[in-house]
Amino acid sequence: MALIELRDVSKIYVSGDTELAALKNVNLDVEAGEFIAVTGSSGSGKSTLMNIIGCLDQPTHGTYTLSGQAIAGLDRGQLATIRNHFIGFVFQSFNLLARTSALENVELPMIYARVPPAERRKRAREALERVGLADRMSHTSSQLSGGQQQRVAIARALVTRPPLILADEPTGNLDTKTSESVMTLLSDLRKTGITVAFVTHETDIAAYAERLLVLRDGQIVRDERTSQQSKEPT
Numbered sequence: 001m002a003l004i005e006l007r008d009v010s011k012i013y014v015s016g017d018t019e020l021a022a023l024k025n026v027n028l029d030v031e032a033g034e035f036i037a038v039t040g041s042s043g044s045g046k047s048t049l050m051n052i053i054g055c056l057d058q059p060t061h062g063t064y065t066l067s068g069q070a071i072a073g074l075d076r077g078q079l080a081t082i083r084n085h086f087i088g089f090v091f092q093s094f095n096l097l098a099r100t101s102a103l104e105n106v107e108l109p110m111i112y113a114r115v116p117p118a119e120r121r122k123r124a125r126e127a128l129e130r131v132g133l134a135d136r137m138s139h140t141s142s143q144l145s146g147g148q149q150q151r152v153a154i155a156r157a158l159v160t161r162p163p164l165i166l167a168d169e170p171t172g173n174l175d176t177k178t179s180e181s182v183m184t185l186l187s188d189l190r191k192t193g194i195t196v197a198f199v200t201h202e203t204d205i206a207a208y209a210e211r212l213l214v215l216r217d218g219q220i221v222r223d224e225r226t227s228q229q230s231k232e233p234t
Contacts, residue, residue, distance in 0.1 A: 001068055002029040002030055002031055002065075003030055003031060003032045003066070003067055003163060003164065003195055004028065004029065004030035004053060004064075004065075004066060004164075004195075005028075005029055005063075005064070005065040005066075006026050006027060006028040006029075006052075006053075006059075006062065006063075006064050007027055007062055007063045007064075007065075008025045008026075008027060008061065008062040008063070009023055009025070009026045009027075009028075009052065009059045009061070009062035009063070009064060010023050010024055010025055010026070010059060010060050010061040010062055010218075011023040011045075011048050011052065011057070011059055011060050011218075012060040012061075021218050022045050022048040022218055023045045023048050023049060023052070023059070023218045023219075024045075024217070024218040024219050025062070025219070026045075026049065026062070026218075026219065026220055027220075028213075028220065028223075030195060030197070031195075032163060032193060032195055033190060033193050033194070033195055034190070034195050034196075034197075034210065034211055035186070035187060035190040035195075035196050035208070035209050035210045035211065036195075036196070036197040036198070036209055036210075036211045036212075036213060037197075037198060037199075037200055037205070037206035037207075037208070037209035037211070037212050037213070038050065038197060038198065038199045038200075038213045038215065039199070039200060039201060039206050039212065039213070039214050039215070040214055040215035040216055041201075041216070044215040044216050044217065044218070045215045045217070045218040045219070046199050046215045047168070047199065048218075049215065050166055050168060050197070050199055052064060053066075053164075053166060053197065054083065054087055054089065054166045055071060055074075055079045055082050055083050055086075055087065056079075056083075058071075058072060058073075058074075058079075059072060066082065066086060066164075067086060067163065069082070084109065084112055084113045084160060085113070085160065085162070086162050086163060086164055087162050087164050087165070087166060088109075088156075088157025088158055088159075088160065088162040088164070088165040088166070089157055089165075089166055089167075089168075090150070090153050090154055090157050090165065090166070090167035090168070090170050090198075091153065091167075091168050091169075091170075092168055092169035092170065092172035092173055093173065094141070094146075094149045094150060094152070094153045094173075095153065096141045096149055096152060096153065096156075097141070098140065098141050098142060099140055099141075099142075100140060100141070101137065101138050101139065101140055102128060102133060102136055102137050102138070102139055102140075102141075102144065102148075102152045102155075103121070103124050103125065103128065103137040103138065104124075105141070105152055105156055106124040106127050106128060106152060106155045106156045106159050107120045107121065107124045107159070108156065109156060109159055109160050110123065110124070110159060110160065113160060123159050124155070124159055125137065127155035127156070127158045127159040128152070128155045130155065130158065131151040131152075131154050131155045131158075131185060132151065132185075133148060133151055133152065133155065136148060136152075145178070146173055146174050146175075146178060147174055147178035147181060147182060150170060150171075150173075150174060150178075150182050151182070151185065154170075154182070154185060154186070154189075158189070158194075162194070163193075163194060163195060164194070164195045164196075164197070165186070165189065165194055165195070165196045165197075166197055166198070167186065167196065167197070167198035167199070168198070168199050169198075169199055169200060169201070170182055170183075170186065170198055170200075171183065171200070171202065171205050172200075179205060183205060183208040184208075186198065186208070187208055190210075207226070209226060210225065210226055211223070211224070211225055211226065212224050212225075212226055
């Protein structure tokens with residue numbers, strides 16, 4: 001059974017008398033442990049696709065199954081529960097609390113998941129160690145570089161131990177060397193069995209993935225396995 005199954009998924013936005021089809025009858029299967037890049041020009045539907053996969057939005061038509069559970073028709077509370085347990089999010093802008101330590105930022109998702117304080121602290125420390133920030137736990141966002149902030153964001157995505165991580169332009173605000181480091185980290189996470197899907201408009205970043213999805217006008221126009229293996233930073 002695939003981790004992600006989309007069947008004839010469409011998303012239609014209505015404004016007055018105008019309808020815009022952001023996705024058109026998309027079919028997609030993603031197995032556990034895949035490392036996928038989602039690309040396409042602005043307005044191609046890639047963000048809409050990721051929002052539906054991330055349970056941030058619902059399809060207008062079609063079905064979405066995540067880890068065997070039907071998602072379509074669930075209410076906001078049910079969707080929030082699924083996000084808390086199944087999905088970790090990494091954003092281009094990091095979305096960290098500025099005056100809060102790295103450790104406290106990583107603890108936040110577990111507060112919503114009602115994890116006891118001692119367990120929260122333990123798991124947050126482990127997640128930061130995993131991304132190479134054992135010596136930066138007490139630093140606030142303003143005391144961290146862009147790459148370190150993105151590593152905190154990845155640790156925060158990992159801390160609830162989700163089977164799926166979704167990253168939206170995870171290297172968009174980073175220089176080349178730091179981007180390589182972040183992508184290698186995401187690749188290493190995939191090797192532990194976590195499914196990773198990321199949106200990018202950069203060809204060299206998409207090349208880290210082992211599967212490439214290209215969207216155009218709300219449809220997947222290319223879905224191919226890449227021959228290139230994940231790179232190591234130079």
